[in-house]
Amino acid sequence: MTDAVFAIPGDLATPTGGYAYARHVLAEWSAGPLRVTHLPLPGSFPEPSAEDLAVTEAAFARLPAGAALLVDGLAYGALPAPVIRAAGERPLVALVHHPLGLEAGLAPARAEALVASERAALALAHRIVATSPFTRALLMRDFGVAAQAIVVAEPGTAPAARVPVRTTGTVSLLSVGTVIPRKAHHLLVEALAGLGNLDWRLTIAGALDRDPACAAALRRTVAERALGERVRLIGAVTRAELDRLYTETDVLVSASLFEGYGMALTEGLARGLPLVASTGGAAADTVPDAAAAKVPPGDVGALRTALHPLIADPRARRAAADASWAAGRRLPRWADTAQTIARCLREARP
Known part of the structure; x- marks a missing residue:
């Protein structure tokens, strides 16, 4: 029955x-x-x-x-x-x-x-x-x-091991989400274009075929900002591949204009990753204030300002990671x- x-x-x-x-x-x-x-x-x-x-x-x-x-x-x-x-x-x-x-x-x-x-x-x-x-x-x-x-x-949110805070080397940024206008990956690329003097790389993990025009526009933005060596669009990934990406990440970023919840953000909390997140939709409430640098949706300048210390200063990443890990225990x-x-x-x- x-x-x-x-x-x-x-x-x-x-x-x-x-x-x-x-x-x-x-x-x-x-x-x-x-x-x-x-x-x-x-x-x-x-x-x-x-x-x-x-x-x-x-x-x-x-x-x-x-x-x-x-x-x-x-x-x-x-x-x-x-x-x-x-x-x-x-x-x-x-x-x-x-x-x-x-x-x-x-x-x-x-x-x-x-x-x-x-x-x-x-x-x-x-x-x-x-x-x-x-x-x-x-x-x-x-x-x-x-x-x-x-x-x-x-x-x-499934329990996960904490990702160690790395203090040396290129800072690895990760953004998880289908490449569609709402996820606003192009704004993240624009924000990072103004931080070219810092040592970072960005991986965008999300399907590229849901909105081909949006994906093409994102690729053009990356090319126009001369960031082809620093920004990777890897398309949709398996669960195992995403778990591996999290372990290689120093900062998780979401520039989304609107979220009904924001599951990638809580997966970051569960691993103690420093977060930068827009406050579009429910994302403002999903992540506690102490656990993320929050920015208004659509504000490239605010996004760049939030990213700067987490890329430039290992101490800022460690403090953010500690707050993220604490919040993740309560999910x-x-x-x-x-x-x-x-x-x-x-x-x-x-």
Whole structure:
């Protein structure tokens, strides 16, 4: 018997924070007692074709009787009401990492349409799981969701060994995230272009095929700033490769304009890495003030100023690493995340 179905669009192995969240939660549930089935949806979301919507509607209509339905937000906000209603009278829960219409780089009309679509879809959900208190507040303020309908299930963080603080040699910077406008890697490159007198190198680990135009623009920026020998764009990496990159990193950097949570940041905390992070979205709350140099999103000058001491001064890196390691000891685990969502699924009622 199936207690719940978790509907997720695309390839579950995709190396992004949202898919990692789903993989971890499913892995925790595999040990019981909640019996959950993974339902793959077409990979075109959040821009589904009419055919893919029909496939999704048919899949919802075939769901096991009595099973709750959890739908990942990459698909849920783009679902029309008839597709959602095809699931029938069962507990329906939407998982929201961050609203679809707030993705950077969207044409204004498309962003407006996605906001309207997600607002209508959320009104049909019995409960909503948000991945941060920030997203919960955003859904209440801008999407008309009642406070009592929202449960916060922050991403867990796996325990990790502390990365030693290196005091000599080239300072290795790492930025983790798909190369899309929202992640603002180009701003990080611009900031570092003004620190050419310091000894650093930057690795950007994230898929380059989600937005080819953005990736091409980033490569042009690197070339125009004559940083080809110092900035590496290595594309998507495996879990093992990412773990290795963390062990080789001196400073973890995120210039993102908006984060629904910021899982790469907490992975840095778990390893005691010095952090520089923009305060876009939930990232301002995800990382404690003492554990990171925080900068306003989109502010290249502030980003450069924050980076300078952590590159130039080993003592500054050590102090930041100590604060990061202390904060990392207090992070939630994936078992906590899975238990929170399981409780929400059990309590949701049509």
